[in-house]
Amino acid sequence: ILSKQIVVLPGDGIGPEVCREAVRVLRAVADRFGHEFHFDYHLMGACAIDATGSPLPELTLDACHQADAVLLGAIGDPKYDHDPAAPVRPEQGLLRLRKELGLYANIRPVTAYDQLLEHSPLKADRIQDTDMLIFRELTGGVYFGEKGRSADGNSAYDNCTYSRAEIERITHRAFRAAETRRHHLTLVDKANVLETSRLWRETVQQLAPQYPSVALDYLFVDNAAMQIILNPRQFDVILTENMFGDIISDEASVIAGSLGMLPSASVGDAVALFEPIHGSYPQAKGKGIANPIATILSAAMLLDHFGLPEEADTVRAAVQHALNQQVVTPELNPATRYTTEQVGSFIAYAV
């Protein structure tokens, strides 16, 4: 019997609704497999600003540090969006959480589901059988570099830095993942222009001999942005820095047919965090139309992380069953009108 403490950060918008269904599924897993999962709810994002003035209250951060895993819904509220220069914003909480928890690797699987091929803007024959895993560096680069304005306010700067050590730790993870998959790793960079990219290339090249079974290649980010659409099946594991990863992983999400299908894991040396890649989708809040599958699949990644692959596969099979039975939210099938809760309950029941 496994006993685990999971901190849940429902966040804003549809975050609480999708988290509720993922927790429902995790409870079903605990019941069926005889584990004990304890769920501990905390504030982060706009709701935390409203309640405490801070997007990441210390109480929340402490709880995350002590947890075995963190499940996050989504953060963000339009009232903070209109002024990106506002002194306190929900995103700051997320960025600080990543940094404080040392979540240096964001892992996003991108899969073309057979049942959803018609929903993608891409032609079915181009994307069928796509199965890629994107490793995005998450605690370095331009996101966390020095930034500011000149004294007169008329110019601004953002500094991007990377150290060999920062590159090495995520690179080892990406190579190891490739070893368990199709043995192909692609580094996406802009080494023809950026010094940080040249350091990435150098460092990754130096580690490659430790993984002789993995074929390593390189793609400039502009070309990668094309190739991901032209021929996504060519990719197995993609490794890239923070900002490029933000852009190309969101771009690649179009392959899945719905943003509501894409999970992610953020891992480091201690506690790991799991969240759907979609945002807080404020327009859908409270309407019961949010797709909970991205969060449920994030919970499956959490189970993998706990060393419970059978449990994780059971959740993924239950999701496949829901897709097969067309028990899906309206963006995937406007005719059937299943709610967020109905989809979540169906999947939990199938576990």
Place this chain on the structure above:
Amino acid sequence: ILSKQIVVLPGDGIGPEVCREAVRVLRAVADRFGHEFHFDYHLMGACAIDATGSPLPELTLDACHQADAVLLGAIGDPKYDHDPAAPVRPEQGLLRLRKELGLYANIRPVTAYDQLLEHSPLKADRIQDTDMLIFRELTGGVYFGEKGRSADGNSAYDNCTYSRAEIERITHRAFRAAETRRHHLTLVDKANVLETSRLWRETVQQLAPQYPSVALDYLFVDNAAMQIILNPRQFDVILTENMFGDIISDEASVIAGSLGMLPSASVGDAVALFEPIHGSYPQAKGKGIANPIATILSAAMLLDHFGLPEEADTVRAAVQHALNQQVVTPELNPATRYTTEQVGSFIAYAV
């Protein structure tokens, strides 16, 4: 009678072949409309390194400064690609040329051609009638910021800076373009993370009242990378900084059905430069399979720039005629086997 001096930089790989056809078309325009175009050929890129040691010889730079326009083929050779840290690389010539000529705005139209819808990886009904114009800032940002290594070589940095003046000059151009089109301008940035993006947003917002007929909106770059694929018709004019523009304009090229269809113009306060967005495609060199249309459409943009809209429209009509008659290179129709030269001659003849 108009007399103009055009510097041609054929460059590397397929560059000379596609330039030859664009020059053929420009000569046909000169004949038909009674202008005088003088073509002056110079070295840039890998061929210039081979011949002179420098990717941008002073002779070439001087000629460009004195020209009325520059037509560029493509640069880059695999022998310089494998080592992005090599002391001299073809790209350095291109970056220096942009900076020296003050080419601060790179303008890329992205069009879905009805004849080529089936060639795009995107579903035809998603892209049909797409017509967007991307303004990419080209002489600032992380491309030209300070870059380097720490003393021990174990960390690298790239600095991104923008001044209000740099943002304003391209913003005015983008607003003016929107005024002549569908009156919609989208600024793509990452203002929730970057200080430079916040300066972009502030500056663009401040200029907006000067263009009351244009609707201005904002998109974070990760979301833009999705929206360009999900619903490209929503865009009219897109404005963005150098690195984001590099990525999203290459991404958007998938809409056209072939990289070989996409032209660009780079403009500033003095001489302007016109080039296809594709690279030097070394594998195709000398085979007669390179599509010359991107370069021919770049020549049409050059004619617009000379204040010759009728001539430019004539070239675009001739290209449409070639598409209608399926006189295209093999990537667009493997059956017909037209060569680069046959496609160029057909279009020149149709002018």
